[in-house]
Amino acid sequence: MVSTKDILEGLAENGYGGMESTVFLNFAAFGDKQGADDAGITNRIMLKCESVQLDTNRSVAPIPIPFSGAVTGESQTLAIDLGIASKRISLSGIITDQVIKKRFQNVEDTVSVHMTAFEVAQLMHSAVDSSFLQKHQNFAELIILMPTRVNRYYRYHSGVDETTSHSELPLLPFSYKAREVLLDSSGNWQSTYLDPNTTGATVKRGDNFFATLTGNYPDLDDPEKNMGLSGYVDSFGTQITPGQPFITFTLSFVVAAVIGQ
Numbered sequence: 001m002v003s004t005k006d007i008l009e010g011l012a013e014n015g016y017g018g019m020e021s022t023v024f025l026n027f028a029a030f031g032d033k034q035g036a037d038d039a040g041i042t043n044r045i046m047l048k049c050e051s052v053q054l055d056t057n058r059s060v061a062p063i064p065i066p067f068s069g070a071v072t073g074e075s076q077t078l079a080i081d082l083g084i085a086s087k088r089i090s091l092s093g094i095i096t097d098q099v100i101k102k103r104f105q106n107v108e109d110t111v112s113v114h115m116t117a118f119e120v121a122q123l124m125h126s127a128v129d130s131s132f133l134q135k136h137q138n139f140a141e142l143i144i145l146m147p148t149r150v151n152r153y154y155r156y157h158s159g160v161d162e163t164t165s166h167s168e169l170p171l172l173p174f175s176y177k178a179r180e181v182l183l184d185s186s187g188n189w190q191s192t193y194l195d196p197n198t199t200g201a202t203v204k205r206g207d208n209f210f211a212t213l214t215g216n217y218p219d220l221d222d223p224e225k226n227m228g229l230s231g232y233v234d235s236f237g238t239q240i241t242p243g244q245p246f247i248t249f250t251l252s253f254v255v256a257a258v259i260g261q
Contacts, residue, residue, distance in 0.1 A: 004147060005167040020098075021046035022145035022171060023091065026228060027127070028135035028261060029103070042101040042110060043136075044143075045124065047251075049093035052144060054174070059084040087176065087255035089142060089229070095120050095238070095247045104136065117247045121238045124249075128236045132261040140261050142253045143228035145171035151193070152217035153182030153203070158193040170220055173228050176255070177217040180205050196221070231255040 007022060023046070030043040061080040069075035095117045102111040115123070130137040147169035151157050157170055183189055185200025194201060215227070235252040 002145075002171050003168055004171065007171075021048055023047040023049045023052065024143040024228070025124075025127075025139045025233070026141035026143065028132065028138045028140035030141065041099065042103050045100070045120065046098060047091060047093060047249075048096060049091050051090075051092045053090040055088045055090070056176075057086045057088075059086070087229075087231075089144070089253045089255065091249075091251040091253070093249060095124075095249050096245070102136065117245060118240070121240075121247050121249070124236055125238070128233045132258055138261070139233050140258070141228040141230055142255075144174040146174050148172045150179070151221075152177075152179050152219045153194070153196065154179050154189070154191075155182060156191055156193055157220055160193075172218040172220065175218050175229070177215055179217050229253070229255045230257060230261070232258055232261075 004022070007020065024044045025047060026044045059082065061082065063078045063080065065076045065078055097114065097116050098120050100113055100115050100120070100123070104111065124139075127137050127139050132138055132140075147166045148171065149156055149160050149162070149164065149169060156162075160169060181189060181204045182194055182196055183202050183204060184194060185198070187202070196203065216222075218227075231254050233251060234254050235250075237250045239248045241248075
């Protein structure tokens with residue numbers, strides 16, 4: 001379990017080479033990690049964000065009903081909900097010197113180099129200029145870690161309650177998935193933590209079976225399924241100020257299921 005406090009303390013102690021951020025861009029080759037020396041930063045780039053904007057736009061087709069106002073004195077509109085929404089995340093911040101670790105297939109060692117901010121920016125521009133065919137170059141996933149009290153079952157995480165400070169809370173990826181409800185053996189719910197493997201415990205979906213077809217809400221007890229947001233970077237801009245060791249950036253990420261990725 002990683003908390004905000006852990007990341008801030010790691011940054012203060014290590015400076016470089018460790019988990020220094022709560023926002024990551026994963027290369028498509030992130031899943032190729034398999035070496036003993038692979039770390040949490042392998043095949044990904046950490047982003048020092050000053051602003052994260054999430055936009056979710058729902059598309060509902062409105063159809064004004066002709067003459068409804070003339071007949072009733074109040075015009076009416078019929079809306080057809082087709083279940084369509086677009087999701088875009090805009091990031092802005094700074095790029096600094098960073099340790100880049102890459103794991104390549106058929107290469108025994110993990111490649112690890114300390115890049116300048118300018119080299120990291122070049123690497124990211126090269127990534128945005130690629131396609132799904134270049135998995136070591138193309139960005140495929142965005143992860144935004146957020147402090148969380150409530151697990152996927154509408155219960156508090158183990159060791160967490162309503163008084164736990166934000167800095168001590170565990171971090172989980174932002175997700176568009178829906179939570180479920182976990183009942184004890186008596187069919188009751190409480191806010192306290194309950195192991196889902198407890199004898200007699202049952203899970204009730206909030207809506208219906210289809211709500212979880214695309215995956216479950218992130219869970220500390222099943223970290224292998226704590227995936228980020230799949231999609232693509234559709235724009236990336238940087239500004240270099242002479243004399244400054246860092247580079248400011250803006251990035252736009254579209255949440256989507258990319259064919260072939």
